[in-house]
Amino acid sequence: MLNQRLFILLLFLIILGFIPLSAQTLEVDADVRARFEYRHGFNNLFPDNADPAAFVNQRTRLDFNYTAEKLQLFIAVQDVSIWGDTRQILAVDGNDSFSLFEAWGQLQLNENWSTKLGRQVISYDDQRIFGGLDWAMQGRFHDAAIIKYKKGDFMLDLGGAFSQESERNAGNDFNIQGFFTYKAMQYAYLKKTWEKSSASLLFLNTGFQDFDINNSADGVSYRHTMGSYFKFPVQNVNFAGSAYYQFGKANAVTDLAAYQLALEGTYKANKILYGLGVEVLSGTDQDGATDNNSFFPLYGTNHKFNGFMDYFYVGNHANNVGLNDVYAKAIFTTGEKSNLLVKAHYFSANADLIGNADAYLGTEIDVVYTRALMKNVKLNVGYSQMFASESMSLIKGGTPNDNTNNWGWVQLIVNPNLFKTDLGASN
Numbered sequence: 001m002l003n004q005r006l007f008i009l010l011l012f013l014i015i016l017g018f019i020p021l022s023a024q025t026l027e028v029d030a031d032v033r034a035r036f037e038y039r040h041g042f043n044n045l046f047p048d049n050a051d052p053a054a055f056v057n058q059r060t061r062l063d064f065n066y067t068a069e070k071l072q073l074f075i076a077v078q079d080v081s082i083w084g085d086t087r088q089i090l091a092v093d094g095n096d097s098f099s100l101f102e103a104w105g106q107l108q109l110n111e112n113w114s115t116k117l118g119r120q121v122i123s124y125d126d127q128r129i130f131g132g133l134d135w136a137m138q139g140r141f142h143d144a145a146i147i148k149y150k151k152g153d154f155m156l157d158l159g160g161a162f163s164q165e166s167e168r169n170a171g172n173d174f175n176i177q178g179f180f181t182y183k184a185m186q187y188a189y190l191k192k193t194w195e196k197s198s199a200s201l202l203f204l205n206t207g208f209q210d211f212d213i214n215n216s217a218d219g220v221s222y223r224h225t226m227g228s229y230f231k232f233p234v235q236n237v238n239f240a241g242s243a244y245y246q247f248g249k250a251n252a253v254t255d256l257a258a259y260q261l262a263l264e265g266t267y268k269a270n271k272i273l274y275g276l277g278v279e280v281l282s283g284t285d286q287d288g289a290t291d292n293n294s295f296f297p298l299y300g301t302n303h304k305f306n307g308f309m310d311y312f313y314v315g316n317h318a319n320n321v322g323l324n325d326v327y328a329k330a331i332f333t334t335g336e337k338s339n340l341l342v343k344a345h346y347f348s349a350n351a352d353l354i355g356n357a358d359a360y361l362g363t364e365i366d367v368v369y370t371r372a373l374m375k376n377v378k379l380n381v382g383y384s385q386m387f388a389s390e391s392m393s394l395i396k397g398g399t400p401n402d403n404t405n406n407w408g409w410v411q412l413i414v415n416p417n418l419f420k421t422d423l424g425a426s427n
Contacts, residue, residue, distance in 0.1 A: 024068045024423035031061040033137070033413040034083075041405025043310045045388060045396050048403065056083040059137040061101065069108075074120075076102040080137045101139055117145045122159065122299070124189055125200055125229035128242055128262075131301030140299060144185070153193040160186040173217035174209045179315050180298055182206045183220055197232040202244075206298065210252040221249035223256060225298065238266050250292035250319065258282045258295035258322075271333035279305065281313075283322020283351035286394070293351065294319045307345045307364040309384045309407050311396070320395055322350030324359075338371035353394050361395070362388040376416040383408045 040052040061078035081097040104118030121132040122142050133140035144161040162184050165176050174183040184207040191200040204225040212218040227244030241263035250256040264277030281295045296318050297305075306312040306325050317323070329343040347361040368382040384407045390400040 024066070026419070026421055026423055027063075027065045027067075027417065028419040029063040029065070029415065029417050031059065031063070031078075031413070031415045033411060033415075034058040035137075035409055035411040038408045040407065041309075041386060041403065042407040043314070043316065045392060045398060045401065046403040046405050047398065048401055057081075057137050058083060063102075071108070072106040074102055074104055074106075075100075078138075099138070102141060112149055112151045114148045114150075115146065116148060119143050120146075122146075123301075124191075124202065126240065126242070127301040127304060128229070128260075128297050129202060129204065129225060129227075129244065129300050130187075130189075131299065131304070133301045133303070135301065135303040140301075142185070142299075155189075155191050157189040158187075159189075160184075175217060177209075177211070179318070180206075180208070180296065183209045197230070199228060199230040201228050202226065204298070208251075219252055221251050223250070224248040227260070236267055240264050240266075244295070246295055250294075254290075254292045256292045258293050260295045260297070273329075273331040275327075275329040275331075277327050277329075279323070279325045279327075280350060281322045281325075283320055283349060285352040286321060286354040287352060289351075292319060294322055307347070307384070307386070308366045308368070308382065309364055309386050309405070311362075311364075311386065311392075312347075317395070321353060323361075324348045324350050334369075335371070338369070341366070341368040341370075343367075349391065349395070353391055357391045357394055358389065359391065360389050361392045362386055376414060378413045380411040380413070381409075382411075 034056055035058075036054070036056045038052060038054050040046050046052075057080070059078060059080050061076055064073075064075045066073040077098070078101045079093070079098045081093070081095065085095050085097075086093050100119065102119050102121065104116055104120040106114055106116040108114045119141050121140065122130045122144065123132045124130045131140065142161055143163065144159050146157050146159040148158075149156040161182070163174055163176070163182060164172065165174060185205065187202065187204040189200065189202050191198060202225070205222060206225070207220045207222045209217050210219045210221050223246060225244055225246045227242060229240075229242040231238070231240045233239070242260065243262075244260040246256055246258040246260075248256050259282045260280065262277070262279040264275060266273055266275040268274070281297075282293050284292055284294045297313055302313040303310055306323060311317070312323050312325075324347070326346045327343060329341065332340045332342070334340050343366045345364045345366075347364065348359040349361060353359065364384060364386045366382070366384045368380060371379045373379055386405040388405055393400045
């Protein structure tokens, strides 16, 4: 399989040299990153009588970008693996970690209109609803088609996707089950930019395959998400915020009505950026709820929000009690090429916990140091600690304990441009 993919990629590059278009360029970039992690309560409360986990995760990605007058082709291939997950002298990768991350073409139809089709990253605004999820080594992509309009400071994207697991002669059941893996998706995204401000609107419709008690496909449930993201300054303070509403069906039998609200203000003085913010994501009561009131941010870069230890909305916390997140942060410029982020979160449940338990869930402290070692090489060092309350166990399972919940990591990113050339005009 690996040899076949490499052959196809080389064939693609050869064909490019024969395309009769002017002003052709070809660029090749690399992204190699390795991250060591020590986990002792990451993503969930650390259990009793267990040992912490430690490993090194690595991504090796190659990006091939071809551009011409009215055409752009982009292909990204990658290998994501854990150090040691394949026997040293194995002829092939035992975990099939090589994959096609992106493969799309964009055609410029005229001065304002274009279309982009294929496997691609969809990312907008602060990446709360749509994001590339670059923190995860594998990233996030969509097999989709987008019609784009841009004129001056206004843009409009109309996108859609229809998922199938294989070619068929009959039926459209979609049996690939994953965390909010959609069968169909359509969206409209509009954005207007002013000198120092911007505002956007998003309308998103996602259809999910339902399954009966025998795990057979049984209809489609549609979840609708609509809302806005905005940025504006007030004197020396920059504000950014969002408001979204979700409705439709949480599943075949449960109605959905949920919301998200967020606002953050930042102020910079003496090489320090200060920030205060709050985010509210509605939830469902643990006792006696018939409808679903739990907002879920779907396809965003959720690691970026609600604490770096990923206790909330990173492959978890769906259909739960929601979250109130009040936070403060400071980014210190520690040198010409380095900075230090310190961030504190105060978490509480948005909906009622079972037995009227205290809504306070815990406090998380995140510290991240970033330094550019040289051109195209960056070092990140992070440490986080969760001070969980007894109520945290009511949404995470298990029983309250006094175990320390912390996480440390070191990451090295190397992303040079390997090759760039002007192919000129073909004969």
